[in-house]
Amino acid sequence: MDKSEEIRATHSVTLDWRTAGYHSGWFQGSRKVLGILLFLVVVEFVIWISYPEVEFFLRVFFILLITTASWLLLVGLVNHITAQWVPISAPDVVSKNLHIPIGGEITLNGLEFLPARATPPYPVAITLHGYNSERGQLNYINLALCQLGIAVLSYDQRGHGNTRGDRNDTLFLIRDLNRTLDYIRTRPDFDVSRVIVVGISLGAIIALYEGYLDPRVRHVIGLATTSEYKTMIAENIKPLSKKWWWKLKQRIGGLEVDPSTLQSRLVSPALIANSRKSYFDTPVPWEVDNTQRVLVLQCANDYIVKPDNFERNVKAFHLPPQNVLLFRKGGHAFIRQEMGIVGKIAGWLKERHFF
Known part of the structure; x- marks a missing residue:
C-alpha cells in the first residue's frame, strides 16, 4: 500500500458544532450540571418528605425544581440551535489520532489532518489553541490549511482537553x-523546511515567542497575542468590568496574574523581536526578515488583549501593512x-511560496 492509499484508508473528516465549535465542552459540562441539579432535587425532596412541617425545605425544593426546569429549557434551546448547523464534511481531508510524547509521562493528544490528494512530503502547520480552551477552537483554520495541501498538527495543550x-x-507549555518540532x-x-506555527491567545504567545525564536519554524502567525504580558495583565482595570471579572477568574484558576519580570519575559513576544535561540535557549540578536516571518491579527474590541498590544x-x-490585519469587531x-x-x-502564505 503506497502513502496515498494509506492516507485514504483513514477516516475522512466530518465535523459538527459539538466537535468543532468554540465551546465544545459545553455539551459535556451541561450534562454534569444537570446531573448535580437532579441529585439536589431528589435529596431535597427526601428531606421535605421526612420533615413536611418545615416550610423552609418546601421552598428550597421548589427553587431547585424551577432552576432545574430552567436549565433543561436552556440546554434544549442550545441543542435545537446547534442542530441546525450542517456538519462540515471535507472528503479531501483525512484525520488520524495524534500522540506526541513530551516527557514526564505526558503525551500531547489530538488529531493530525492530512491532505488526501497531495503528495508527501507535506508542508506542516502546528495550531495552538488558547488558555482554558481546546484544539477544536481552530478547526476552521485546520481544515482550510489542509485543503491547501498542508498537513496540520492540532493537539490539546498541556493540562487542556485530553x-x-x-x-x-x-x-x-x-x-x-520544541517537542512537537522534534x-x-x-x-x-x-x-521540515516548511513548518509554520499558528496560535490564538496563549497559543499566539507561544507561536510568536518560542516559535519565532526557533529557526526550524519558517513562519509564525499570531491571533490576539500580547506584546508584554506584565503590562497587559497589570494595566489599570475598572472594578467589575469585563476584564476585571476575567482576571478574577484566571486568578482563581491558578493563572499567574502578578508575574515577576522574568516570568513576564517568557510570554512577551515584543521583547524578543529580531532574536533567535542560542546556548541555553538564550535569545541573541538575529538579522531576520520579519516581513517573511511574522503575521499578526487582532480585533479592535478585544477587551482582554487590547489593540495597544497589537500596535x-x-x-x-517592524511589520508592514501586508503583515497585519486588524478587525473592527470579533472580540x-x-x-x-x-x-x-x-x-x-x-493569501499571505501563498505570497511567500509556502504551498
Missing part, C-alpha cells in the same frame, strides 16, 4: 512546542471573522 498536566505550568523531524512524510508588536517586529475569539482570518492566512 492532555494531562498542569495548564498553569507556563514554562513547560512553551517548551512543549517530532516533525521524525516524520519522513513532512517537509506594540507591529512596532517591535478575543474573533467571532464571525473566520472567513477573513482564513483568507488572510492563505
Whole structure:
C-alpha cells in the first residue's frame, strides 16, 4: 500500500458544532450540571418528605425544581440551535489520532489532518489553541490549511482537553512546542523546511515567542497575542468590568496574574523581536526578515488583549501593512471573522511560496 492509499484508508473528516465549535465542552459540562441539579432535587425532596412541617425545605425544593426546569429549557434551546448547523464534511481531508510524547509521562493528544490528494512530503502547520480552551477552537483554520495541501498538527495543550498536566505550568507549555518540532523531524512524510506555527491567545504567545525564536519554524502567525504580558495583565482595570471579572477568574484558576519580570519575559513576544535561540535557549540578536516571518491579527474590541498590544508588536517586529490585519469587531475569539482570518492566512502564505 503506497502513502496515498494509506492516507485514504483513514477516516475522512466530518465535523459538527459539538466537535468543532468554540465551546465544545459545553455539551459535556451541561450534562454534569444537570446531573448535580437532579441529585439536589431528589435529596431535597427526601428531606421535605421526612420533615413536611418545615416550610423552609418546601421552598428550597421548589427553587431547585424551577432552576432545574430552567436549565433543561436552556440546554434544549442550545441543542435545537446547534442542530441546525450542517456538519462540515471535507472528503479531501483525512484525520488520524495524534500522540506526541513530551516527557514526564505526558503525551500531547489530538488529531493530525492530512491532505488526501497531495503528495508527501507535506508542508506542516502546528495550531495552538488558547488558555482554558481546546484544539477544536481552530478547526476552521485546520481544515482550510489542509485543503491547501498542508498537513496540520492540532493537539490539546498541556493540562487542556485530553492532555494531562498542569495548564498553569507556563514554562513547560512553551517548551512543549520544541517537542512537537522534534517530532516533525521524525516524520519522513513532512517537509521540515516548511513548518509554520499558528496560535490564538496563549497559543499566539507561544507561536510568536518560542516559535519565532526557533529557526526550524519558517513562519509564525499570531491571533490576539500580547506584546508584554506584565503590562497587559497589570494595566489599570475598572472594578467589575469585563476584564476585571476575567482576571478574577484566571486568578482563581491558578493563572499567574502578578508575574515577576522574568516570568513576564517568557510570554512577551515584543521583547524578543529580531532574536533567535542560542546556548541555553538564550535569545541573541538575529538579522531576520520579519516581513517573511511574522503575521499578526487582532480585533479592535478585544477587551482582554487590547489593540495597544497589537500596535506594540507591529512596532517591535517592524511589520508592514501586508503583515497585519486588524478587525473592527470579533472580540478575543474573533467571532464571525473566520472567513477573513482564513483568507488572510492563505493569501499571505501563498505570497511567500509556502504551498
